[in-house]
Amino acid sequence: MNxxxxxxxxxxxxxSAALGAELVFAGQMPKGYLPLGLNDPDPFSLFQKDKDxxxxxxxxxxxxxxxxxxxxxxxxxxxxxxxNNGKIPKNIDISNWKLTIDGESVQQQKSYSxxxxxxxxxxxxxxxxxxxxxxxxxxxxxxxxxxxxTIGAVSCAKWTGVRLKDVLRDVGIQSDAVYIGYHSxxxxxxxxxxxxxxSRGVPIAKALEDETLIAYExxxxxxxxxxxxxxxxxxGGWPASVSGxxxxxxxxxxKVHDGAKMGGSSYRIPCExxxxxxxxxxxxxxxxxxxxxxxxxxYPKTGALLKKNILQINGHAWAGELQVEKMExxxxxxxxxxxxxxxxPANRLAWQHFAATIAFPKKGYYEVWARATDEHGKSxxxxxxxxxxxxxxxxxxxRIAVKVV
Amino acid sequence: xxxxxxxxxxxxxxxxxFLTVLFVAVTNSNKIEKEITPLATTIIELDEKTIASxxxxxxxxxxxxxxxxxxxHSSTLVTQNRLSEAGWKATIEWMQETQNLWDLGKNEERIIxxxxxxxxxxxxxxxxxxxxxxxxxxx
Numbered sequence: 001m002n003x004x005x006x007x008x009x010x011x012x013x014x015x016s017a018a019l020g021a022e023l024v025f026a027g028q029m030p031k032g033y034l035p036l037g038l039n040d041p042d043p044f045s046l047f048q049k050d051k052d053x054x055x056x057x058x059x060x061x062x063x064x065x066x067x068x069x070x071x072x073x074x075x076x077x078x079x080x081x082x083x084n085n086g087k088i089p090k091n092i093d094i095s096n097w098k099l100t101i102d103g104e105s106v107q108q109q110k111s112y113s114x115x116x117x118x119x120x121x122x123x124x125x126x127x128x129x130x131x132x133x134x135x136x137x138x139x140x141x142x143x144x145x146x147x148x149x150t151i152g153a154v155s156c157a158k159w160t161g162v163r164l165k166d167v168l169r170d171v172g173i174q175s176d177a178v179y180i181g182y183h184s185x186x187x188x189x190x191x192x193x194x195x196x197x198x199s200r201g202v203p204i205a206k207a208l209e210d211e212t213l214i215a216y217e218x219x220x221x222x223x224x225x226x227x228x229x230x231x232x233x234x235x236g237g238w239p240a241s242v243s244g245x246x247x248x249x250x251x252x253x254x255k256v257h258d259g260a261k262m263g264g265s266s267y268r269i270p271c272e273x274x275x276x277x278x279x280x281x282x283x284x285x286x287x288x289x290x291x292x293x294x295x296x297x298x299y300p301k302t303g304a305l306l307k308k309n310i311l312q313i314n315g316h317a318w319a320g321e322l323q324v325e326k327m328e329x330x331x332x333x334x335x336x337x338x339x340x341x342x343x344x345p346a347n348r349l350a351w352q353h354f355a356a357t358i359a360f361p362k363k364g365y366y367e368v369w370a371r372a373t374d375e376h377g378k379s380x381x382x383x384x385x386x387x388x389x390x391x392x393x394x395x396x397x398x399r400i401a402v403k404v405v
Numbered sequence: 406x407x408x409x410x411x412x413x414x415x416x417x418x419x420x421x422x423f424l425t426v427l428f429v430a431v432t433n434s435n436k437i438e439k440e441i442t443p444l445a446t447t448i449i450e451l452d453e454k455t456i457a458s459x460x461x462x463x464x465x466x467x468x469x470x471x472x473x474x475x476x477x478h479s480s481t482l483v484t485q486n487r488l489s490e491a492g493w494k495a496t497i498e499w500m501q502e503t504q505n506l507w508d509l510g511k512n513e514e515r516i517i518x519x520x521x522x523x524x525x526x527x528x529x530x531x532x533x534x535x536x537x538x539x540x541x542x543x544x
Contacts, residue, residue, distance in 0.1 A: 190505035304543035
């Protein structure tokens with residue numbers, strides 16, 4: 001962060017020197033234009049991320065994990081994906097941080113300091129699965145625009161905070177409340193101070209669930225800056241974009257929240273399935289709610305060469321609002337499936353751990369495919385699910401390559 | 406002797422105070438955000454090294470693309486994508502309608518042509534083979 005500021009005040013001569021090249025036409029450079037070689041600070045040390053994490057975009061910051069990095073039962077910060085829509089707020093002052101509850105459907109507007117939230121309400125901890133709605137986007141055909149997530153935009157950390165429903169009860173909400181929308185301290189990429197990068201929310205029923213938290217801790221410590229310090233709305237099982245970071249305000253709405261990225265094709269899919277590549281009118285798009293059933297093999301890392309013909313695998317499975325009921329794996333491209341051992345979730349909306357011992361009949365190249373089934377009997381597809389304009393909700397089976405040598 | 410030491414000490418102290426004040430002033434002035442100003446239609450033809458460091462393919466229109474498309478976000482948000490001409494046009498329109506992107510004027514055509522040519526879609530089918538496997542021994 002500081003390097004960017006620093007770079008913007010460098011003289012052109014020192015910019016040329018740093019780039020190792022003379023800037024031709026430097027005198028005519030547009031005001032505010034910064035050559036690209038200079039503006040990327042090291043995100044791994046900046047955000048305490050593992051070096052094997054993959055940066056998709058450095059402004060705004062977007063970073064994903066690889067499957068084997070997600071092997072922990074509870075995801076530590078260093079393996080947690082980053083999806084930012086705008087610029088991270090600067091100069092956060094926690095002693096003056098306020099959370100305001102307002103909107104058409106509150107009985108009164110009310111504000112709380114961090115201390116008031118922590119002392120006036122009971123705190124709860126839950127392991128909550130947060131997956132970016134666009135996780136898996138890179139596989140869609142025709143391609144969908146946006147960050148090209150592969151499989152690593154998912155995490156299940158332990159979040160601690162107060163229940164949104166307790167705070168809403170304290171404020172008092174009217175019977176016409178249908179939705180809540182968050183407002184945050186991040187700033188728009190264009191620099192326009194009157195524009196929110198993102199302001200999404202959930203229907204009131206989701207807002208009032210026990211596990212919907214106004215969180216102030218992640219994994220037992222303050223929430224890391226890039227994940228929403230000092231306060232984050234956390235709604236597990238839904239697209240992670242509804243879990244607003246750097247939370248300052250929650251509006252209780254008497255209509256579906258209409259903040260930034262609630263409309264158009266953002267976090268919405270065709271209400272009725274469409275053929276790949278179709279144009280879909282805004283009116284025919286519906287907001288994504290619960291995420292679909294999905295799983296990841298987190299051990300071993302893909303590419304294992306095995307001297308024995310026995311392999312232990314393990315991973316996690318999740319199903320949005322639902323539980324995963326069955327977990328299976330296949331080494332013959334789905335011709336036969338073997339049932340895996342599946343644990344119950346630590347709490348509702350936490351991912352579930354699975355494990356299996358696989359025996360390979362002979363030497364050769366194999367792919368281990370994993371398939372989860374939710375409590376309603378819906379399974380992950382082996383091919384890509386329904387195409388949609390922005391490439392959301394790819395829950396196709398995960399697979400790893402192994403060779404018995 | 407002692408008096409001279411005192412004078413040296415005092416002048417050092419004064420210098421330190423002065424430098425601190427200067428430092429604070431400079432760091433504060435650094436806090437002024439880089440402003441994003443809508444570009445006029447005049448585009449500078451950038452040199453090869455600058456183009457190479459931008460992450461964009463060097464082809465006709467690259468100077469327009471770099472100067473218009475890296476003002477708000479990094480080049481990688483652009484280069485990750487594979488879109489048709491219509492797809493790039495729609496993306497630009499979406500940014501103009503919702504994200505404060507300015508009118509690209511006579512550069513728009515060139516920018517879209519450049520993007521569609523160098524970052525156009527490839528056929529992928531319904532599921533591709535597992536990509537980029539690095540084999541390692543597991544015991």
